[in-house]
Amino acid sequence: METIVLKINGHKVTCPSDASLLLAARQNGINIPTLCYHPDLAPHGACRLCLVEDEKTGRLMAACVTPATAGMSIQTDTPRILNHRRNIVRLMMAEHPESCIVCSKGNRCELRKIAADLGVGDSGLYPMPNYTPYEEINPFIIRDLSKCILCGKCIRADHELVVTGAIDYNHRGFSARPATLHEKSLEDSICTFCGTCVSICPTGALSVKNTAYVGTPEKEANSICGFCGVGCSLTMGVSGGRIVEVNPTKRKISVNSATLCVRGHFANDFINSPDRLVHPMKTTAMTDPDSASPENNESHLPISWDEAFETIANRLSEIKRQYGPESIAFVGSPRCSNEENFLFQKIARDVFETSHVITSGYTSGHRLLAHIDERTRGAARVTTLAGLESAEVIFVVCADLDNMVPVAGYHVRRAAKKGTALIVADAFKTDLFSHAAINLQPQLNGAGVPPMSDLINAVAHAIVAEKGQGSDFINQYTDGRDGYVASLGDFDAQAIEVRYALASGIFEQVAGLVRGRKIAFVIGPDLLDFPDGEPLLDAVINLVLLTGSIGAPGAGIWVPSSENNLVGAMDMGMNSDYLPGRKKIHAKKEATLIMKSGMSDLVAAMETGALRAAFVMGENPLRSLPQTDRVKAAFQNLEFLVVQDIVCNRTAELAHVILPGAAVFEKHGSFTNMEGRIQTFEPAVMPPGDAKADWEILAHLAKVMGYPEQYEKIEKIRQEIRRTVPMYQGLGNHQQDWIRNSESDNPFLNDQAKFQFLPAKQAMPVSTDPSFPLFAKIRSPRFHLGSGTRTSRSARIKAYNGQGPVELSPADCKGLGLADDEQVRIASAAGALDRRLKQNRHLNPGQVIIPSGVNGNDAMFLAPLVGKEDPVTFGFSFSRVRIEKISEN
């Protein structure tokens, strides 16, 4: 970048040649007031406060939209400019309502600050407030547009950063206001309540509901969001030791810049829930059997930490002696930090000598990541979300980004808006369809989900037919291309177009679009739950290799993870078959109890009595697993259960000892997000009551158990991770670092190693069941995460749309004689539940969407508790169902 020289206020300054006058001034420490400028938005020139004067011509120009040119001579605060600025602010103040004095933006209002800086007190003008309806019907955002100054930041954030298009200016002149389509309230519009506009609004026009009159936060502290795998950086506003406000961080380097989603912005109030655990507790049955009167049956009494540790140490040691070490299971969590999971598996493996360590992440992503790792030799571990915006082509395969990882969805939408070719392949229509250049949605009337692998293989077939693939990459780094190309003969693109009622020539179009380009693949973490899971994943990876989309910026495989530390939990060895650093182990024979399909095997082992005790940290299997009654009976079958969590959940109610842990914002730690970015965080507030950071609890337990190593500081754990896990060499060095790839068989580092093509496999046809004709996708809506243990304790989320209707195509509604809003019963082979029905015109006949997380996560009644080893079962994300009317009587 060239540098240019110009004069500002008589001083010579330099700036890059593409800078605006505003940037040139700010980079040189000269302050120019602004209200409509934001570094992440395109300059707009609406507020006119950044007026500066060209000394040569005497012209007044808005600095934010005027490019700096060499030799300019600029004045930024002459009396003339100040007079103009004051008049602009006076006009804004004259339009501002009297409620300004009790505004919740209060001392952080940028308009008020600028008015004070310019010495505007009484505007001296006739007040003409612009009273517009005050909207506070939704539980998230208060809109008081009488305080709107028309800076357009909310509209631009909506269009440029989130790319939703929920609001725009309506009318003109004095009556102009940001408005939704047909001026409806926000919840009746396409607004997703990401809250980006609230954080960016300079005045009190948009504010967060519930924070009215809590005052200005006393301090601000940075943290990382604990919900999904994007790992957004947050700034928490703390008042009176409580978190009262959450905003996207102002730090330069973050995943999310100025954006957040509804969960990150509004659902973190769960940490102030009355359900928080504040003391270690023990069942009354254990302390004093006589006091277990019928009414406080199964209830728990507070105990001291010392008693808690002693009980755990004694009971677990006894069980280990009596039944052997493999009778104890340690259930860790993709919601706990790297340090905690590392220490947890260490206690399990070293202290109690069991190999039964597991997390729920096994089914929701670890198997998929392990499979990708194996085929890409660890070369696809780090893929930045920012890289998506520099990608040439983005290919989204069965990933519902906008509900699972909204902020990652913004990256894809921004890229598409800037002109990156977006291809979306999914059996269910997602929000991304309207942003895509090409949609591959197979139509199979009534059959629900056809094998998606056919489509991916057909894309490969079309690319090969067109000779659209580059050969350098394939020759240098891969093996087995010829066998693969031969196997593609079964996937003739034209035949597949006909079979799935796709537009004729659509695969040719895709091949044309990707010719000679590298592709960024975004794939759903539940890909393996599809009926043709493994062939589908292999088809995608073959396509990655065919297009050479690996090892280049803006290309690779992005796997959104629904839990914030899914990747970290795997890297820290919370898996029976992997040690820290993803080192595959071949465990002892008796250790294979829970290895094959994760949590369902864990439950089975509890039922058979192979497991006698369990230590559960940050998991709630009684809510997140299907067949709650069976899971409950299995946990009750245990002789001893410890639950360490932040809220008193269903699993904790069964525990013999409950340990109160700390939420993300109350402790030190680090998370590894879906990109492979390791982010460390510090506490913003103290844990409630006697609760402690989870790593402190574990360190203490290790000490009580007589483990020689002492972990008094988190740095001690980090040191050990850095020493033993080469992938995590950078942990804790800075606020963030990245997973290091140092696998010796990585073909980019080792000439002998090659990526292997696998022959394309025909997917097994899925048999249909006439008694359950519909195919249901079970997924948590944007407002909830996973099973909803935390989000359902957020007061705001609870107030919004409590039950979450089940969605069905209009054709099926008609066929079944069901009306919108009707109460219906959904039944599968595993169970049934009642819900309200909503027509969704985006669904194909035969498809159903059932939201999980809501209503006690009863959606799990519909899934069977079996693993996905059998190609005709669907894991926990899909189910075959039927929907029927509930009879009136």
Place this chain on the structure above:
Amino acid sequence: MEPKPIDWQHLNEIIETHRHRKWGLIPLLQEVQEVCGYIPPESIEPIADSLNMSPAEVQGVVTFYAGFSLKPKGRCVLKVCRGTACHVKGSRSILRHVKKELHLEEGETSEDYQFTLETVACLGACFLAPTMMVNRDYYGKLNPTKVSSVLGQYSKNKEDDGSA
């Protein structure tokens, strides 16, 4: 009485001819307004979809321009000039007379969707002051009698339409 029903098939044809056309929004809106007499609010979403814009953005453009209306208008749209020259020549009385004759206020449409009354800042025909426009026809050098006869002429047309 109901306004003229929307011919959705025709409307969709218009939208299709503009699909993916660059800078196509205002020409498309003009065509829709020409055919329907207004921009039906229900057409905003299909229009936005065809041009790959957000519906709120399309609505923003529609509400910005006085030339576009989201409400159905009468068959005869009266634009009474309130420019300086017309004002001097008594356009205030002309407007008052029109209001009285039609029982309408500015911006209103009669219940039978025959008349819509609007005012404009200047019709650019000051030499004919005071003036008004009915649909595309100018009427100048107005006086109350002339106004009444013009209005009568347009309400008669209504009967013609009804019998045809």
